Amino acid sequence: MPSLALSDKKKEEKKMKKKIDLETTTPEQDSKKKGKKLKLSDSDGEEKKSKKKRKSIDESEEEPEKKSSKKVKLSVVEDVKVDNPNAVSNFRISDPLKAKLKEKGIEALFPIQATTFDMVLDGADLVGRARTGQGKTLAFVLPILESLINGPAKSKRKNGYGRPPSVLVLLPTRELAKQVFADFEAYGGAVGLAACCVYGGDPYAPQEHKLKRGVDIVVGTPGRIKDHIERRNLDLTYLQFRVLDEADEMLRMGFVDDVELILGNVEDPKKVQTLLFSATLPSWVQTIAARFLKQDKKTIDLVGNDKMKASNSVRHIALPCSKQAMSRLIPDIISLYSSGGSTIIFTETKDQASELSGLLPGARALHGDIQQSQREITLAGFRKGKFSTLVATNVAARGLDINDVQLIIQCEPPRDVEDYIHRSGRTGRAGNTGVAVMLYDSRKSGVSRIEKQAGIKFEHVSAPQPNDIARAVGMEAAEKITQVCDSVVPAFMAAAKELLESSGVSAEVLLAKALAKTAGFTEIKKRSLLSSLENHVTLLFEAGKPIYTPSFVFGALKRILPEDKVNTIEGFTLTADGQGAVFDVAQSDVDQFMSAAQKTASVSLEIVKELPKLQEREPMPRGRFGRQGGQGFNNRGRGGRFGRGRGGGGGQRW
Numbered sequence: 072m073p074s075l076a077l078s079d080k081k082k083e084e085k086k087m088k089k090k091i092d093l094e095t096t097t098p099e100q101d102s103k104k105k106g107k108k109l110k111l112s113d114s115d116g117e118e119k120k121s122k123k124k125r126k127s128i129d130e131s132e133e134e135p136e137k138k139s140s141k142k143v144k145l146s147v148v149e150d151v152k153v154d155n156p157n158a159v160s161n162f163r164i165s166d167p168l169k170a171k172l173k174e175k176g177i178e179a180l181f182p183i184q185a186t187t188f189d190m191v192l193d194g195a196d197l198v199g200r201a202r203t204g205q206g207k208t209l210a211f212v213l214p215i216l217e218s219l220i221n222g223p224a225k226s227k228r229k230n231g232y233g234r235p236p237s238v239l240v241l242l243p244t245r246e247l248a249k250q251v252f253a254d255f256e257a258y259g260g261a262v263g264l265a266a267c268c269v270y271g272g273d274p275y276a277p278q279e280h281k282l283k284r285g286v287d288i289v290v291g292t293p294g295r296i297k298d299h300i301e302r303r304n305l306d307l308t309y310l311q312f313r314v315l316d317e318a319d320e321m322l323r324m325g326f327v328d329d330v331e332l333i334l335g336n337v338e339d340p341k342k343v344q345t346l347l348f349s350a351t352l353p354s355w356v357q358t359i360a361a362r363f364l365k366q367d368k369k370t371i372d373l374v375g376n377d378k379m380k381a382s383n384s385v386r387h388i389a390l391p392c393s394k395q396a397m398s399r400l401i402p403d404i405i406s407l408y409s410s411g412g413s414t415i416i417f418t419e420t421k422d423q424a425s426e427l428s429g430l431l432p433g434a435r436a437l438h439g440d441i442q443q444s445q446r447e448i449t450l451a452g453f454r455k456g457k458f459s460t461l462v463a464t465n466v467a468a469r470g471l472d473i474n475d476v477q478l479i480i481q482c483e484p485p486r487d488v489e490d491y492i493h494r495s496g497r498t499g500r501a502g503n504t505g506v507a508v509m510l511y512d513s514r515k516s517g518v519s520r521i522e523k524q525a526g527i528k529f530e531h532v533s534a535p536q537p538n539d540i541a542r543a544v545g546m547e548a549a550e551k552i553t554q555v556c557d558s559v560v561p562a563f564m565a566a567a568k569e570l571l572e573s574s575g576v577s578a579e580v581l582l583a584k585a586l587a588k589t590a591g592f593t594e595i596k597k598r599s600l601l602s603s604l605e606n607h608v609t610l611l612f613e614a615g616k617p618i619y620t621p622s623f624v625f626g627a628l629k630r631i632l633p634e635d636k637v638n639t640i641e642g643f644t645l646t647a648d649g650q651g652a653v654f655d656v657a658q659s660d661v662d663q664f665m666s667a668a669q670k671t672a673s674v675s676l677e678i679v680k681e682l683p684k685l686q687e688r689e690p691m692p693r694g695r696f697g698r699q700g701g702q703g704f705n706n707r708g709r710g711g712r713f714g715r716g717r718g719g720g721g722g723q724r725w
């Protein structure tokens with residue numbers, strides 16, 4: 072199957088265009104256009120060094136009345152500093168932290184950070200919610216550090232060798248623990264505070280050594296934290312802050328017992344500030360969270376009753392596709408929607424992640440069965456862009472902040488809408504845009520459920536036809552041909568002349584074939600609209616009266632076609648209006664089906680040009696042990712779902 076990533080030059084062109092767009096738009100124009108304020112870095116050099124350009128997003132509904140800037144370009148930076156109510160200089164942040172923020176290219180706080188900073192610094196317990204990619208990590212990192220070096224927590228902080236920690240941060244996955252630890256290490260290091268990260272799959276000894284030497288901040292996953300407590304390596308007696316990031320996941324059955332045991336280790340909960348953050352906070356979380364929070368806790372919910380719970384800087388696309396068609400369709404989806412950036416593909420089970428990554432050129436897998444050291448190598452390689460397609464289970468669904476992820480593909484509608492929100496939130500972060508494609512089996516759909524619960528409206532598209540892809544990559548293939556050095560021409564001239572003389576076709580036809588081969592195309596197969604199967608066509612069956620069951624359709628077809636031919640039908644689904652049924656047949660059988668229907672007045676068959684609205688049925692309940700029947704990606708693999716149910720032990724579950 073063609074590997075269809077855009078060429079490096081194309082990627083650079085796209086990025087340069089994006090950069091130019093950003094730099095030629097003043098914050099006023101930008102905010103009018105997109106409701107965001109533009110953060111300008113000090114220099115291009117810094118721009119290249121730092122992460123993808125960040126824009127500070129004004130998520131609060133009422134854009135504070137902004138003084139219009141008289142001069143345009145030169146005074147723009149001052150506007151960000153002086154008039155922006157979220158400018159870092161407007162907050163009680165010490166100089167070393169301000170300097171570190173500036174070094175990271177941050178000159179204004181995001182809404183969740185600005186609205187919660189003083190509450191946390193002044194000692195309140197807090198539940199904070201903002202959409203994915205809106206800076207919730209720094210919303211707790213900054214005020215906690217400021218409190219420890221210059222605020223209420225300073226006097227109670229222990230110092231010196233062997234000191235017990237003042238801060239404990241719990242995360243649901245090892246990767247996320249390492250990511251949050253990196254922020255505490257960077258910002259805490261700037262103010263002389265030490266942090267360490269403890270998680271499973273990593274040797275105990277180095278973690279034990281760091282804890283015994285004394286740290287101020289401990290970041291980790293519950294299982295390993297609990298082990299260190301039981302081994303007396305971790306003394307929480309003097310804890311001043313405890314943070315549950317991805318709080319709803321941390322309080323889900325399977326984690327909550329460990330979390331409760333850990334949090335119960337503090338001497339006097341009234342002396343500890345508890346902070347809970349997440350992009351999703353289902354109603355049951357508030358009940359359980361109340362066990363750990365003070366009565367006078369604050370709640371800042373920037374999503375609130377908005378219908379739209381998912382990221383609003385992401386295009387949400389739904390595309391019908393059978394499991395068997397996926398491994399050949401996904402490369403085309405990547406070439407159409409990834410804009411030359413990186414892609415994360417989510418599967419429901421670890422087996423599916425392993426199987427699919429093996430079928431996609433250059434893809435790597437990330438899930439809980441992979442050795443921790445390999446997981447770290449894989450994620451580090453993906454962050455550095457060593458490969459651009461990661462196939463993962465929910466282990467990568469929450470929190471991971473990876474630069475230049477332009478596309479998220481989910482292989483089926485997730486059971487929990489929170490999974491959809493977090494997975495699609497791996498793109499479109501910090502004001503950037505992105506695309507989230509959700510594949511679904513038209514027989515089970517589940518699309519409306521996600522739309523309703525996430526408050527999104529999917530763009531419904533059919534499988535990109537290979538012809539469309541070929542046209543899209545044809546120009547890129549031509550560019551590759553022109554880049555071939557002249558020095559190689561003599562070596563191929565004889566073969567070219569021989570080919571021209573013997574092939575009996577024109578030079579243009581031969582050149583088109585050469586371009587196709589360069590692009591990885593050796594043939595073009597049409598894809599069905601219903602399940603994206605190659606060399607298949609979707610037919611609409613009608614009988615001039617309501618159709619209530621599939622057996623009626625199969626019975627009618629068996630009266631006009633051989634049974635073995637009828638049994639080759641794929642993806643059978645009833646239409647939403649109850650008047651018809653659609654299914655896929657092999658391209659080579661279409662004429663036989665159509666001519667059989669023409670011989671009887673009771674049945675009509677037509678080739679579908681646009682998929683009609685179909686009846687939706689929820690996916691069959693998963694097997695008792697979380698395994699699901701059905702086909703793998705290539706008709707050989709086992710379907711199945713690693714139990715992420717409400718039961719099961721703590722620790723890594725995906």
Ligand SMILES: Nc1ncnc2c1ncn2[C@@H]1O[C@H](COP(=O)(O)OP(=O)(O)OP(=O)(O)O)[C@@H](O)[C@H]1O
Pocket residue numbers: 122125126127176177178179180181184201202203204205206207208209349350469470471472496497500501
């Ligand atoms: N004030 C800011 N200005 C610019 N960029 C910021 C700011 N605060 C955070 N960022 C960047 O925004 C990105 C997203 O931040 P973060 O991962 O904390 O989001 P989040 O809300 O926790 O997302 P999720 O819900 O997915 O966990 C990070 O790359 C971070 O460096």
